[in-house]
Amino acid sequence: AAGVIQSPRHLIKEKRETATLKCYPIPRHDTVYWYQQGPGQDPQFLISFYEKMQSDKGSIPDRFSAQQFSDYHSELNMSSLELGDSALYFCASSPWGTGGDIAGDQETQYFGPGTRLLVL
Amino acid sequence: AQSVTQLGSHVSVSEGALVLLRCNYSSSVPPYLFWYVQYPNQGLQLLLKYTSAATLVKGINGFEAEFKKSETSFHLTKPSAHMSDAAEYFCAVSQGGSEKLVFGKGTKLTVNP
Numbered sequence: 483a484a485g486v487i488q489s490p491r492h493l494i495k496e497k498r499e500t501a502t503l504k505c506y507p508i509p510r511h512d513t514v515y516w517y518q519q520g521p522g523q524d525p526q527f528l529i530s531f532y533e534k535m536q537s538d539k540g541s542i543p544d545r546f547s548a549q550q551f552s553d554y555h556s557e558l559n560m561s562s563l564e565l566g567d568s569a570l571y572f573c574a575s576s577p578w579g580t581g582g583d584i585a586g587d588q589e590t591q592y593f594g595p596g597t598r599l600l601v602l
Numbered sequence: 603a604q605s606v607t608q609l610g611s612h613v614s615v616s617e618g619a620l621v622l623l624r625c626n627y628s629s630s631v632p633p634y635l636f637w638y639v640q641y642p643n644q645g646l647q648l649l650l651k652y653t654s655a656a657t658l659v660k661g662i663n664g665f666e667a668e669f670k671k672s673e674t675s676f677h678l679t680k681p682s683a684h685m686s687d688a689a690e691y692f693c694a695v696s697q698g699g700s701e702k703l704v705f706g707k708g709t710k711l712t713v714n715p
Contacts, residue, residue, distance in 0.1 A: 517703075523691070524707050524708050525646070530700065538701070574646075575672055591703055596644075
């Protein structure tokens with residue numbers, strides 16, 4: 483079965499640089515979520531999109547922005563990177579609006595493999 | 603606000619022994635509850651979920667969990683641990699719909715031969 487695709491899988495940046503993380507949801511999934519997981523931490527919600535509109539916002543720094551495109555893929559843009567931004571960034575998708583292929587699956591979030599960002 | 607408490611950041615069992623990972627939640631509305639597993643340097647894999655249907659939920663790899671509203675708990679169990687079960691396990695809660703997941707701090711499971 484198709485899974486969530488994230489690119490790149492690994493990224494090394496210098497302080498004050500910018501980074502763009504991409505997420506391709508499972509086909510027929512219209513809702514995308516971004517989470518940040520620091521070393522030894524639990525994942526923290528950043529932002530979500532439903533049908534290309536921002537649906538919720540969590541603890542996302544003002545230096546970060548995100549959007550969802552017409553093909554439902556999403557990009558997380560990170561500027562003025564800081565050492566503390568080093569983390570694993572997960573994208574998840576769910577079929578909230580479309581219902582998906584499995585009954586009762588609307589609220590289930592399926593996670594991608596993550597992008598490991600290291601800021602030096 | 604919702605929250606999840608996972609008792610025990612580290613749990614160690616012998617191969618073949620019962621696995622019990624504890625999760626208690628707090629939610630002002632009927633919750634949707636999930637268990638995810640994370641292997642080293644990998645993403646989060648869904649183990650099982652409770653979405654207001656049967657209170658005893660069976661998942662992949664022989665895991666199951668029981669939703670107990672009176673105890674606000676959703677503990678994860680497996681009758682017989684296997685070496686391949688060694689990983690970190692996260693319990694998560696949402697309000698359903700397209701709402702975000704709120705995760706517990708995670709429990710690292712070690713399986714000893």
